[in-house]
Amino acid sequence: MFRPGRSAAAAVLAASALALSACGGGSAESSGGSGGGSAQAKTLTLWHYEAANGAMGKAWDQAIKEFEASHPGVKVKFEAKGFEQIQKTAGMVLNSDEAPDVMEYNKGNATAGLLSKQGLLTDLSAEATKRGWDKLLSTSLQTTAKYDERGIMGSGKWYGVPNYGEYVMVYYNKDAFKKQGIEVPTTFDEFTAALDKFAKKGITPIATAGAEYPAQQIFYQLALSKANRAWVDNFELYKGKVDFHGPEFTYAAQTLADWVKKGYIGKDSAGLKAEDMGTSFIAGKFPIMISGSWWYGRFQSEIKDFDWGSFLFPGSQLTPGSSGNIWVVPEKAKNKDLAYDFIDITMKQDIQNTLGNSGGVPVAADPASIQDPKSKELIENFNKLTTSDGLAFYPDWPAPGYYDVLVAGVQELINGTKQPAQVLDEIAQPYNDNLADIGN
Structure with a gap:
């Protein structure tokens, strides 16, 4: 989730934000989903749903500036999207010519796993090795980066890159x-x-x-x-x-x-x-x-x-x-090489330090650089969980559409419109149906 997904919660804060915030003009000149070259492309289209005053929003804003500084002539066109908006429309958008070059997306079987199984996400395995992302991320954090041919997380190819924890x-x-x-x-x-x-x-x-x-x-x-x-x-x-x-x-x-x-x-x-x-x-x-x-x-x-x-x-x-939500590169992205470069910048220590000092949970920061007492507490508690194998993912991850199933079930528990045993029957059925669909 949220985040969710969960989560992610900060993501939901931007649920009504549909406005385009363009950092510059220009248009991509490279062709189709071939990856394109940074010399040819003039625009990197980026979607994420973090609040501007949240830790990730601040860190990604800094990453955009560093990207543009290191890629003369290339501008980032950032579009703020809502978590719920992307949750419901990602499959349709990524299967069209409107797909961005890089996008924040919810991790798990029901989301990134489903899109990977549908062929809508780029395999990032070679880039993960080439750029050292596989060394920066612990084994537990890599769980949400990898998906097998069934779309089940934890093994297989890299289809996303997490760069913070939650x-x-x-x-x-x-x-x-x-x-x-x-x-x-x-x-x-x-x-x-x-x-x-x-x-x-x-x-x-x-x-x-x-x-x-x-x-x-x-x-x-x-x-x-x-x-x-x-x-x-x-x-x-x-x-x-x-x-x-x-x-x-x-x-x-x-x-x-x-x-x-x-x-x-x-x-x-x-x-x-x-x-x-x-x-x-x-x-x-x-x-x-x-x-x-x-x-x-x-x-x-x-x-x-x-x-x-x-x-x-x-x-x-x-x-x-x-791990936090993941960066994904749509299979139909026009500027894949630029997308890889942007993801790489978000993994760099200065961006990770900003994340940590702004109330986020970095995965590659310098611990000595985290000065805020509350931020230290946040990161220390996360480290307690990771060292004790205490991270248990999110309840909506196992099956496509399960988020809405759980929303409905929990609302019934709060409203008292159904008994707990009835609600458990309702949330069991879609889960078991999905197991049958994937052959388990």
């Missing part, structure tokens, strides 16, 4: 916690005790959004609190059978429904979007928000009225997270 955490309003005499919880029981204390004071503790990815990531985090790595591999990588009525998903569905009944999550959150969730936390309306690291940079910039922090979800060894 994970889901608990954001909290330190002032609100202090006012209620609540310490940062280190166990799940302490966490639920904190939720209960807020609720009994008439405060809905958790800001979330059921109409997009945030609530389904809470659902998945609850399942992960009862899961192990083998369960994650079975669910995400199809390495074994998944029982949707087993202890993991059953606990998640029942607990989420219970949290709504107890007032930990508002019933109105079923109709809210990620932006609604984020702005409500920024405004201090909720003391807790469970979401991704993609919000970190924005919170650093926009939260002015209270002190805030973050911690890993208590009582779980596994957390939704992975």
Whole structure:
């Protein structure tokens, strides 16, 4: 995801941004998808969906400037796209002459894996070796870069390049916690005790959004609190059978429904979007928000009225997270060589340092260059997860269209329109249908 995909959340912040922000004119003179030469091409068309004031938005803006400086006569035409917009239209756009040269895209079987299987993405394996991307990225981060002939992540050819990390955490309003005499919880029981204390004071503790990815990531985090790595591999990588009525998903569905009944999550959150969730936390309306690291940079910039922090979800060894969204080069891109050069610049240490100091999670920064205390905390927690094999991907990744399935299911849990067991049946069917389609 989001990011999602998830995620990615910062991506959703730009969901309504359709405006073109051109850095220069000119037109490509190279032919078709042959790759083109940097001497011939005059324009690199770039799509991404990061907020301008977010960590990735700042880093990619710097990368654009460095690219243009190192490629005289070549201009970058940047088009801001929304996460949801690309999620729904990528297959159609990339199969047309309107495909960009390089694009940020959601990783996972249901997204990048599906497009790779459909022949819409360029095989980047040779470039990954030539440019050393395979050395910069750890094995766990390469999981979302590689897809086999079925479109399943983790092995096969490189179809994307991740250049930042992301994970889901608990954001909290330190002032609100202090006012209620609540310490940062280190166990799940302490966490639920904190939720209960807020609720009994008439405060809905958790800001979330059921109409997009945030609530389904809470659902998945609850399942992960009862899961192990083998369960994650079975669910995400199809390495074994998944029982949707087993202890993991059953606990998640029942607990989420219970949290709504107890007032930990508002019933109105079923109709809210990620932006609604984020702005409500920024405004201090909720003391807790469970979401991704993609919000970190924005919170650093926009939260002015209270002190805030973050911690890993208590009582779980596994957390939704992975490499960040990936750069992909459409098979119909007109200027592939330029696209490879741009991706390479985003992997360079100065860009990665900017990412880290702006509230992002870099994969190739100089640790000594990260000065901001909150950024250090963010990166340290990510390193804890990677060293303990704690990144468990995102719930919508396994099957095409699964994101919408999970949105609908979690909304039903929040609204109370269906019982947890019924919702689990609904999310099991598309997953199992996809398994049958790919021959597992």
